[in-house]
Amino acid sequence: DARVTQTPRHKVTEMGQEVTMRCQPILGHNTVFWYRQTMMQGLELLAYFRNRAPLDDSGMPKDRFSAEMPDATLATLKIQPSEPRDSAVYFCASGPTGGNSPLHFGNGTRLTVT
Amino acid sequence: KQEVTQIPAALSVPEGENLVLNCSFTDSAIYNLQWFRQDPGKGLTSLLLIQSSQREQTSGRLNASLDKSSGRSTLYIAASQPGDSATYLCAVRADTGFQKLVFGTGTRLLVSP
8 A cells, every 4th residue: 555654753853953854755646745734823835846846835934944856756854953833743745746636645754843 | 815714623423423524715716625534643644535526525424515616615424433533624726826735724523432
């Protein structure tokens, strides 16, 4: 059963440290999304890739966040430097082109910045 | 800017009841609407996807309807079971631009035995 894999599942770090989250999309899916989920804001779109090209990262704080897809099997989300307000669950989702099929979500990375 | 609202925020029912979850959206220019389920500590699982040209979709005990012109969707769960306890989220995909998927804040459902 194909699934989106995210690592690490949990990350605790101190303010100011760099954090890297990784996502392996489902093989053959060429759209990848990064979402952040908090109790206050719910699910917020951070970045959207199609065929490894970033199409929309307007939801991402550019000064500290960066998202890349070095190849079709890996998407990364980096925060440098991290701040306590970045504490949240970060989800990666993938889907085929066209938008007619449901997105598949990973189990998320729970980030705590102290 | 698309805004998606879900009512109620939380719902508690005894096992066996039929129930309806509501989702409303402000911009009717949507490509499709999806209902997801999220269990604690887990990612989201897609339940149903309704294309903008469709009125409803069914899967087992779940039925989702879409009234695009009025900006509403409902998720009907028949004969609820304790295993249905989870948070249910609706999300709309824009018809234009980069087809963003915008989520509602969810309905937390508890079905007691």
